[in-house]
Amino acid sequence: MDDNQIQPPPSFVVLFTTPGGHRLTEPMAHVRERYELCEDMAQMLTEQAGTLQFKTGGSERDVLSAIAQALSGDEAPLDAGETGWVLSRLAELLGWEPLPPAPDR
Template structure:
């Protein structure tokens, strides 16, 4: 049975579900696609909230993204840490803000 779907999962998201060698997915593609749709929707729906929070706080875009990341990191969201980082990066892209720096190891 073909797994035909018009939604293309970007490489940046696929990387979250790819083996360290980058040769195979660690989850079935329908699962990866469903997680991508959830994360993309979350980034899109959070844009207005983030823009409003940024305006009201008078803080920097980076501070606003950090607060959004903290909120998304709550266990109740059901997001994995890599997904949280991806959503915050995508949120910055949607808003046209400077991309957040990757966490230091």
């Protein structure tokens, strides 16, 4: 029995679900761990995104694109799906329009 109270949203769980959504590809404990990391990352980036927009005068899209680039390096702790989720969540937290999905996601 799993006593963990954290319930990742369906938008995150789908990243770890087989095509058709019938089965998880990873144990739920791993999904929760990755969700916590991604949610923390999105929350942490809200202040940085606002500061970056203020300092550069860039658009919301420019700021999200710059953050996407920073999260996509070889040493990035997130995979492409998780990065996309973090960017969508960040846009949601800021009340911004999310970036359109990248073709390789």
